[in-house]
Amino acid sequence: MDQQELRRLESLCIQEWAPWCTASCPVHVDVRAMNIAISNGDFQAASQVFSRSVPFTRIISRICDHPCEPVCKRQEVGEPIAIRSLERSALAYAPPQDIRTSPTAQKEQCVAIVGSGLSGLTAAFDLARKGYRVTVFEAADRLGGKLRDYAEELLPQSAMNEDFEVLKKVPIDVRFNAYIGVHKSLEELRHSYDALYVGTGSASGTDLGSETRESGLAVVDVVTFETDLTGIFAGGSAIYKLKDYSPITSISHGRRAAISIDRFLQKVSLSASRENEGAYETRLFTRTDGIEPLPRVCMDDPSRGYSLEEAVSEASRCLLCECMECVKVCEYLERFKGYPKKYVRQIYNNLSIVMGHRLGNKFINSCSLCGLCKEVCPESLHMGEVCKAARNIMVTQGKMPPSAHEFALQDMEFSNSDRATLVRHQPRMASSKYLFFPGCQLSGSSPDHVKKAYNYLTDRLDGGVGLMLRCCGAPADWAGREASLSQVLNSFRAEWLGMGSPELILACSSCYALFKAHLPEARLVSLWEVFDRHGLPQTDAELGSSVLAIHDPCTSRHEAQVQESVRRIVRSLGLEIAELPLSRDKTECCGFGGLMYFANRELADKVVERRINETNTDLLTYCAVCCDHFRSGGKPTLHLLDLLFGEGVTRPTPKPAPDYSQRRENRVRLKNSLLKELWSEKGAGQEIQQRIKLHIPDKVRDLMEQRMILVEDLLQVIEWAESTGTKFVQKKTGHYLAHYRPGTVTYWVEYSTGEDGFVIHNAYSHRMEVLEHLRI
């Protein structure tokens, strides 16, 4: 990932874009922050937020043309927030503290401001605070320009006076009755001052229109407020093309012109980095469906504005607009307390670390890569793809933590070893039109279903249905191990070509997704589509009329035809379907995808919990792992094959899923029994026989599963300990404790001698190697 790619990805996440109110406000009042403060009853903070963007708060809170309100998202569910009234309340209940008026450093340069309307006074105030010597030329005998036209009840003179007090605190020289254009021309003024701002409005006699004619003042740059005369800037109501006077636009012009004048006098670029000054279009997305509509809070006494309580209720209506679409639907994105824009930056930083701690590793490895984020993102940002690319880079850099995926990769290796793999044409056939590829997880989880499905396929389909037992390589793909993935794929491809490139019948949607991406030359069909097309197997089951909620596996996300076949099958069995709120292309992962289960078990458990709590209805799925995960979480869950080949179970009982040792055993047994039963061959695969008999209590089995320790590991430890005598003994209990390191992990087993073998009391492991130098 380079800087450019980082920027591209960051720009796709719109969470940090301003809400509509702020973006449409020419001075970008942080309305959201103000409303949070008011809803918390903190009027002081609200008042500060407001005065941070607005120099003349009393005036603006009374006469602002509030472009924020017509674009307020609240109107989609009720009425827009009364933003201006809330600003007034904020000031009423907590007058703003003094704004910083002391200039940073006094400068020698002089600036003339023509006109004392809102734009002129804002420019004057901002420039004086920056340390320039500012002189304001006003044609009338008092400040305010157009403000003087307002009726007293709308804008009391007292409010204006209070707001203008602040001008006395900065060194501004005001010349009243100074009619520029009559007493002095702009050009004359320009000779005496280093820069000029003309904010004379259009209604008065000193309007820019007449100045334009007199002085040739024309072309105004809409970003920098430059005129065609160097050093003369212009803004305010004479410039903007609005039907009515817009006080807030005038303030914005004055402020932006002041920035330009400062830059002009500092001799730096006037136009650099000035994006989104003034009102602009935000790219933010905020979903409003499902939000309770609420009308605007009425004022008990409109002449006094909102009461304290009324203001709190009105501010509480604010939706606090943000996107967070992906975070809302993803336990993982929520867990790390950010959103993609931040995450992408963290990932980039993590990958760039040469020396030091890579704190983002856990984050990168915890993603299920399921892609739900992309489906709900208004800009289609796929965090899974970002995490996956990051994993590939980590592997290349040699910086992938071994503990994250090693167990899963070893499981894949096992599934692709001689002990578990099998490839054969249909018995008594020499070619295959189809090849059934049940996948390693179905073979590990329900080997009987593999046999029954294969039996069904050979029975219903003509042309020969071959069988292949192995793993598709998804774990290598998810772990970012590109070399390992191509190795698996190459072996697969060779076998598949050897079988005559038959159409693949897939029972696992992860295999389906992987082959679709990496084996485009293969024709793929899901087992469920085959059932749908060729009729369901005969079942004696009385299925009745139960209701089931369908969980689509996350890797089936883009396979609408598979999802549809499954639903047709379920309906044709007479069952009713309760759709989950997030299903089909918006389905969730069960916590296994992307190897989340291995890299962040705690998170994976939360993901299961979240999914199974989305419905009170029993679940039905068509992925062995999803099924096992939900069952482990205590949710009654059926696999579609339970329905098709089961004994009429419509109310699934949560049965424990096989652990990793049992899965391996199941794969070996499946291979050997199929070879024997269908091809009359002796199992070449060596059964994981208990060379010595172990008694493992359920509690210890659970612990082993949690700690990713296999029965095979225990056997190796005990065999080593018993053959060498290298073990500890506990005096009190007579238990033994032994350890052995067959590879990268040291396994410890506490055991005792039983009647016909060993009883296991505990098992744990560590990856750190103890350099023992045994003298044995």
Next chain:
Amino acid sequence: MSQGVEILEASEWWCGKCGVALEMATVEVAYMGSKYPVELPRCPRCGIVFIPEQLATGKMAQIEQLLEDK
């Protein structure tokens, strides 16, 4: 790291092969290309080193994580 080792726990275990009590000794542990000396209970005769469960799943796991993220 050796702080995690309960002396009491270690004292319950004897070397099964040599039949002697364990003694604290400086032992080297290695992971991800780093090596550290630590005090751990060890059989003074055959050199077998005792790692209690608490140490393996606690402090040791933490250090492994830190080293993996380096």
